[in-house]
Amino acid sequence: MSKQIQVSGLDAYYGSHKAIEDVSMTIEPRSITAFIGPSGCGKSTFLRTLNRMHEVIPGARVEGKVLLDGEDLYAPTVEPVSVRRMIGMVFQRPNPFPTMSIYENVAAGLRLNGRVSKSEMDGIVEESLKGANLWNEVKDRLNKPGAGLSGGQQQRLCIARAIAVRPQVLLMDEPCSALDPISTLAIEDLMAKLKDQYTIVIVTHNMQQAARVSDRTAFFNLAEQGKPGKVVEMDETSRMFTNPSQKATEDYITGRFG
């Protein structure tokens, strides 16, 4: 079910501004890869290039290659919509659809894409909510609006919504930054569980979180203000946090800058 992502020589632009430059990395399946780095260094931009969400912004474009199990996502004939169906995304701020109930939110991805029978949909919704550790909290009020849940529950609802379409890869853009520690823990547990089935990539500002949940970590940084962001170092998380090969990584992790 989960797939490997290989990125080579990737540049991303906003208009004429180059936001990230020459990023190459391999993201292994059935693992959690964390991106850390100071604000504005292009972590989120890079994450969004992985499912072709970057180009949704007017004027934004990408150069380079992203291979999903060997298949180039940026080949000219590739339909971006189908890429996004395979590579799901969870955003920084929980964003359930306000006009839809909890059930409809989870079903949205499938329902908006085609026909699924009622009974099959019930099964998928239950399974996805269970997968997102939310089922027990909402099973009695599936028809209530999704926006009525707490922030942490909303974020798990968004995760349920993302996994309901059965993606190969799950991208998470600071999924816990708007949440309290308990909800954060719930989501971290969830990531550990989802890791068996999905390739997970997470952007985080929380160093402990990266250390706790991820298998591999990439450190992004800017050479200087106004220059594009780059990957400084990428390695096993345990090694990154104990014995990084770059001085900049060590400085960042130990809190000496950024």
Next chain:
Amino acid sequence: MTTIQHISTSRRIKDRVVQGLVYLAFAAAVVPLVSVLWLVISNGLARFDLEFLTHSMNGIGARDAHGGAYHAIIGTLQQVLLAGVISVPIGLFTAIYLVEYGNNGRLSRAISFFVDVMTGIPSVVAGLFVFAFWILFLGFEYSGWAGALALSILMMPTVVRSAEEMLRLVPNDLREASYALGVAKWRTIVKVVLPTAFTGIVTGIMLAVARVAGETAPLLMTVFFTNSINHDPFSGPQMGLPLFVFDQAARPNDTAVDRAWTGALTLILIVMLLNLVARLIAWWRSPARGR
């Protein structure tokens, strides 16, 4: 060292004065509104009866007290409905183009500019335009449809502007959430963006309808004028309530002036009723209702 200060007398006085001014402004706005309503209701109730609502002015002599506005009510409802049928889809699609596809390019800026220009068109000019183009140039006859065309010219920019505003209020997060689920752009617009903006769009359309329902000038030259019932908006002269009021009020008899007041009251009631229906639809579809 700073100390806790007390509010000075001059500030207290200023506060009072401004407060007074605000109340005054409120009163200045409400007094005309209430007095208009009061005048229309008190004068209009005299003839607000079943006969008024079910009969036309056909065969009513100049001094007769009877007669009604059924022909005008039918005309107004049909003309406004047709105007809505023309301008709501065009206006809505224009707004969708401007917000979702335009990217502030040259075309979308041009459209925006012309919508602004259209907003400023005096209603007489809309009527004159349809009269000159549809009736004189293309040679069609006076009809409710011609009136609807004139009204739709006035309605369109209002619909575009209000729908555009409502669509821009839909957070981009929701669009991105939908894209990230692998939903195509047009489906995102239909299933996520429009439902989220639905309540606001309906309100905007109702405002446009209310504005247009009371227009007299564009009707004068397009639906012409009639005293009898014409159920077919596509052929022959029709009547409209504003025209009815205009016509009756200009007559010298009290009986006719009474009819004019009642016509005005009926028009207000129709617009209010339409508003109520729109509110109901919006409430029924609103996400906060908790289903």
